[in-house]
Amino acid sequence: xxxxxxxxxxAVFGDxxxxxxxxxxxxxxxxxxxxxxxxxxxxxxxxxxEQIDRAREAVEDQAFALLSLQQPVAGDLRVVVxxxxxxxxxxxxxxxxxxxxxxxxxxxxxxxxxxxxxxTMVKMAETAEDMVSxxxxxxxxxxxxxxxxxxxxxxxxxxxxxxxxxxxxxDDWEHGVEAAVDVALLGRYYERIADHAVSIANRVVFxxxxxxxxxxxx
Amino acid sequence: xxxxxxxxxxAVFGDxxxxxxxxxxxxxxxxxxxxxxxxxxxxxxxxxxEQIDRAREAVEDQAFALLSLQQPVAGDLRVVVxxxxxxxxxxxxxxxxxxxxxxxxxxxxxxxxxxxxxxTMVKMAETAEDMVSxxxxxxxxxxxxxxxxxxxxxxxxxxxxxxxxxxxxxDDWEHGVEAAVDVALLGRYYERIADHAVSIANRVVFxxxxxxxxxxxx
Numbered sequence: 001x002x003x004x005x006x007x008x009x010x011a012v013f014g015d016x017x018x019x020x021x022x023x024x025x026x027x028x029x030x031x032x033x034x035x036x037x038x039x040x041x042x043x044x045x046x047x048x049x050e051q052i053d054r055a056r057e058a059v060e061d062q063a064f065a066l067l068s069l070q071q072p073v074a075g076d077l078r079v080v081v082x083x084x085x086x087x088x089x090x091x092x093x094x095x096x097x098x099x100x101x102x103x104x105x106x107x108x109x110x111x112x113x114x115x116x117x118x119x120t121m122v123k124m125a126e127t128a129e130d131m132v133s134x135x136x137x138x139x140x141x142x143x144x145x146x147x148x149x150x151x152x153x154x155x156x157x158x159x160x161x162x163x164x165x166x167x168x169x170x171d172d173w174e175h176g177v178e179a180a181v182d183v184a185l186l187g188r189y190y191e192r193i194a195d196h197a198v199s200i201a202n203r204v205v206f207x208x209x210x211x212x213x214x215x216x217x218x
Numbered sequence: 219x220x221x222x223x224x225x226x227x228x229a230v231f232g233d234x235x236x237x238x239x240x241x242x243x244x245x246x247x248x249x250x251x252x253x254x255x256x257x258x259x260x261x262x263x264x265x266x267x268e269q270i271d272r273a274r275e276a277v278e279d280q281a282f283a284l285l286s287l288q289q290p291v292a293g294d295l296r297v298v299v300x301x302x303x304x305x306x307x308x309x310x311x312x313x314x315x316x317x318x319x320x321x322x323x324x325x326x327x328x329x330x331x332x333x334x335x336x337x338t339m340v341k342m343a344e345t346a347e348d349m350v351s352x353x354x355x356x357x358x359x360x361x362x363x364x365x366x367x368x369x370x371x372x373x374x375x376x377x378x379x380x381x382x383x384x385x386x387x388x389d390d391w392e393h394g395v396e397a398a399v400d401v402a403l404l405g406r407y408y409e410r411i412a413d414h415a416v417s418i419a420n421r422v423v424f425x426x427x428x429x430x431x432x433x434x435x436x
Contacts, residue, residue: 064299068291077285081302088303169396178387180395181402188406 005070012062012083013139019055019090020136020200026052026097027132027193031125033104034186035118037111045101052094059087075210082203086139089196093132096189096196103182112182114175117167121183124160124190127153131197138201142208147201151213157194161187223288230280230301231357237273237308238354238418244270244315245350245411249343251322252404253336255329263319270312277305293428300421304357307414311350314407314414321400330400332393335385339401342378342408345371349415356419360426365419369431375412379405 026045033042063084066072072080103112113121131150138147164187167173168180202213244263251260281302284290290298321330331339349368356365382405385391386398420431 064296067285067295067299071289071291073286073289078282081282081285081299084299085306165399168399173395177391177395177398180399181383181386184399184402185406188403 005066005072005076008062008066008070009076009079009083012059012066012080013142015055015059015062016083016086016090017136017139019052019059019087020132020139022048022052022055023090023093023097024129024132024136026094027100027125027129030097030100030104031122031129033101034112034125035122037104037108039105039108042101042105042108046098046105049094049098052091056087056091060084063087078210079207082207086200086203089200093193093196096193099189100186103186107182112179112186114179114183116175117164117183120160120164120167121186124157124164124187127157127160128190128193128197131157131194135197135200135204138204142204144205144208147205148213150201151198154194154198157191161191223284223290223294226280226284226288227294227297227301230277230284230298231360233273233277233280234301234304234308235354235357237270237277237305238350238357240266240270240273241308241311241315242347242350242354244312245318245343245347248315248318248322249340249347251319252330252343253340255322255326257323257326260319260323260326264316264323267312267316270309274305274309278302281305296428297425300425304418304421307418311411311414314411317407318404321404325400330397330404332397332401334393335382335401338378338382338385339404342375342382342405345375345378346408346411346415349375349412353415353418353422356422360422362423362426365423366431368419369416372412372416375409379409 026048029041029048030045032038033045063080067077067080070076106112131153134146134150137143138150164183168183173180205211205213244266247259247266248263250256251263281298285295285298288294324330349371352364352368355361356368382401386401391398423429423431
């Protein structure tokens with residue numbers, strides 16, 4: 001039987017997983033808005049971000065209550081602080097999805113991503129979404145090996161980012177400065193979403209093992 | 219006379235202010251490397267980041283010791299967690315300075331910022347550096363009114379960012395895609411440094427007053 005502290009901690013991690021689900025929807029919908037130039041979906045991503053913000057506040061209140069009432073020390077204390085950091089990162093991933101949606105909205109009725117570079121951008125978006133989806137399962141199952149694997153896959157995002165720059169800066173680029181700037185910033189946003197996913201996965205490793213993976217990005 | 223908890227907390231805030239000083243140097247030197255195309259300075263910013271990372275770890279250890287040994291509750295607990303968040307943001311500002319330095323290094327022996335847009339970029343860099351410098355004083359003096367004022371000045375950075383986009387995307391832009399992408403990403407990095415400065419200033423308001431300013435970006 002688990003004690004009160006660990007039961008309440010489980011509830012916090014359950015809520016983190018739920019917020020991660022909201023973030024996954026935000027990333028996926030922002031990408032849809034971007035690739036289809038759909039202003040309604042873009043607006044929905046932007047307005048739904050408040051839900052993530054409110055859920056973040058609720059988790060923070062829970063975590064502070066846990067710290068105040070249960071007075072955890074040592075490892076337990078660090079786990080609660082890790083949860084506080086994870087929720088901050090999840091909120092930030094929501095903000096980054098809003099940035100993607102805002103670029104989509106800015107270019108409607110056009111599509112911000114030119115057809116030629118769309119395959120690379122789609123892969124970046126899919127990689128980010130996949131990492132968010134996997135990190136949700138990692139939180140729920142406290143799956144250390146899946147978390148370490150996620151850290152390794154971050155290299156895929158780096159490769160895609162480099163590939164996008166090669167296309168943008170090549171002599172063949174015919175879509176002008178505006179599209180290039182959009183693509184560079186979108187790449188940055190997806191890359192940061194992936195970075196946060198890796199960071200959250202690393203925090204799960206810490207929560208389970210008490211050790212930071214070497215690659216921990218605090 | 220202050221009790222042991224508040225004395226140790228003062229030490230943590232003293233260390234936060236020192237790290238803020240390291241960040242100010244990083245921002246200032248990265249900008250110098252950028253505007254002068256100086257690879258030695260760029261390399262120095264990149265290698266000095268480890269110092270900020272180590273200082274961050276030391277503050278985290280201090281803060282955890284404080285939480286474990288003193289078991290603060292309510293407001294005191296939230297202040298220590300605020301300090302943990304502040305140090306994470308300071309480290310991130312160091313990382314963003316490294317990003318600026320890396321763009322500088324990538325373009326050596328050229329200068330990444332074309333002369334025409336240099337004045338706007340210089341203003342962004344100066345605004346960021348000024349905000350970091352002010353936030354250091356805000357941490358040292360727990361100056362709530364200066365912190366609130368800093369939040370208002372964030373609008374200056376937004377205006378500069380918009381001005382840079384107007385230049386980049388105007389018909390007069392003659393510097394091609396590479397320079398435009400560099401300028402867009404550099405603008406993003408300086409903007410994020412400013413965002414973190416505002417966020418840290420808001421946390422100081424919380425530490426002193428127990429209330430979050432309305433604009434708190436968590």
